[in-house]
Amino acid sequence: MEYTIFKPEYLLSITGGDIEVMSEIAGIFGSQVPEFLTGMRNLLEQQKYYDLGLLAHKAKGSVTVLGMEDTAKMLKEFELLAKAGDQKERYIEFISRFESDSATVMEEVNDYLSKNR
DSSP: OOOOOHHHHHHHHHHHTHHHHHHHHHHHHHHHHHHHHHHHHHHTHHHHHHHHHHHHHHHHHHHHHTTTTHHHHHHOOOOOHHHHHHGGHHHHHHHHHHHHHHHHHHHHHHHHHOOOO
């Protein structure tokens, strides 16, 4: 499988290549994603844009651990726009992209872990 989003180098560097620790980190990320998505959708619906920007910032920190560089850049843009209340019409696209990228990265991480156990 070619990894389009997951970049194992960073995860390898912070875990010393320990597959069990890598698996635990991936599991934590996987459990956080639904919480992030629910929170983002709720804040968008409630028009709490600044708080939405704060949550995008928090999600950015999580995706960075899995080497999701493009997703992190997108979430940074989302964070800044939401905090400013600008370009609101784009917020749902940011949320959808985060959801899609997260699903893809979990597939890629699970593939990587299964091949390296």
